[in-house]
Amino acid sequence: MGRTVSLYWRIFLLNAAVLVLSVALLFGPVTVSTPVLFGEAIVLVCGLVVMLVLNAVLLRVGLAPLGRLNRAMATADLLNPGERPRVSGQGEIARLTGTFNAMLDRLEAERAASSGRVLTALEAERQRIAQELHDEIGQTLTAVLLQLGHAARHAPPDVREDLHQAQETTRASLEEIRRIARRLRPGVLEELGLHSALRSLGSEFTAHRLSVAVHIVTGVPALDPATELVVYRVAQEALTNAARHSGASRVELRLGPLPGGGSCLLVRDNGRGRGTAPEGAGISGMRERALLIGAELLIEPGAGGGTDVRLNIAPPPP
Known part of the structure; x- marks a missing residue:
């Protein structure tokens, strides 16, 4: 496989070819009078326009992969993996595009692995907190609920209503603690x-x-x-x-x-x-x-x- 021409040399050779063609035409069938005649001016202007258009078209075609790569870089998001820019040709732009695609693959893999470790640790911490809520705070509130019930049964009538209200508040708090613990650790999912x-x-x-x-x-x-x-x-x-x-x-x-x-x-x-x-x-x-x-x-x-x-x-x- 032959050696590929770099982007620099392709642009240089393209412009050099345009200039050489212009000089060759001046030494060939195209001549310029002094002062420039109207017909000669039209030929020169038309030739200049043609050369500029050819130069612009060839540069646009040659640099189009850079535009695609730039758009891919601007919209890349590791949380939203999308399509990779297409690798075309064998020059510097193709190698740059391939390197960018490989970098995205590596970053997405590393992020997925890192997120996996973080979420695993998070689930373990959720389970620990849920267990502590259930075992420590839940049991403490249960004991308080029993004590309030015992006190309400032996309290004077004017205090008994307040103790019953405290019982209901404690019971609601206990249910809320259990609900939070279930959300932190979905035991029903495991069971x-x-x-x-x-x-x-x-x-x-x-x-x-x-x-x-x-x-x-x-x-x-x-x-x-x-x-x-x-x-x-x-x-x-x-x-x-x-x-x-x-x-x-x-x-x-x-x-x-x-x-x-x-x-x-x-x-x-x-x-x-x-x-x-x-x-x-x-x-x-x-x-x-x-x-x-x-x-x-x-x-x-x-x-x-x-x-x-x-x-x-x-x-x-x-």
Whole structure:
């Protein structure tokens, strides 16, 4: 394979060829009088225009890969892996494009590995906090609840009502602690599986003035534990965003198979949509979790308003 000509020499030789052609024409059939005649001026101007147009076209064709590479660099986002710029030719631009593509592949792999370690540590910390809430604070509040009940039974009538009120407040606090612990560590996911965990999640948000309809379509492929945890956390974050920020009253949570294999999680609300609001930490966390399992996360306006959060999970390799 012959040695490729660098971009510098290609531009230099192109302009040199134009100048040599111009000089050759002046020494050949084209002559210039003094003063310049009108017909000669027209020939010179036309020749100059032709040479400039040829020079511009050739430079545009030669530098077009640089434009594609520049656009790819400007839009590159490690949380939104996209198409790579096409490598064409064998010159410096082709090598530069190939190096850029390899750099993006390496950065995405390193980010995925780093995010995996961070999210694993985060889940372990969630589990530790949930355990402490359940074992320490939960047991303490249970003991307080029993003591208040014992005191209420032996208290004078004028104090008994206050003690009963304190009991109810303590009982509500204990239920809230248990709810927080369940959200931190989805025990139902480990014990009963993803389908039951999603239904339980929908029931939990329905109890907080948000109507959640959960549909589990038959034929969903089996998922490994890591993928199930990602699906559960994405559904949890999407429901949290719908409850807190979208002003939605109804949410549809659907898990079903994809036509070409794999699975799809869809969380669709009837809220006011994201509009032009920037992505927050919650959405960034969902994207990082999706990257861990090689899934595609799409956040789009719903057909009838609101927001669609879609997690497309590729089928496992054979």
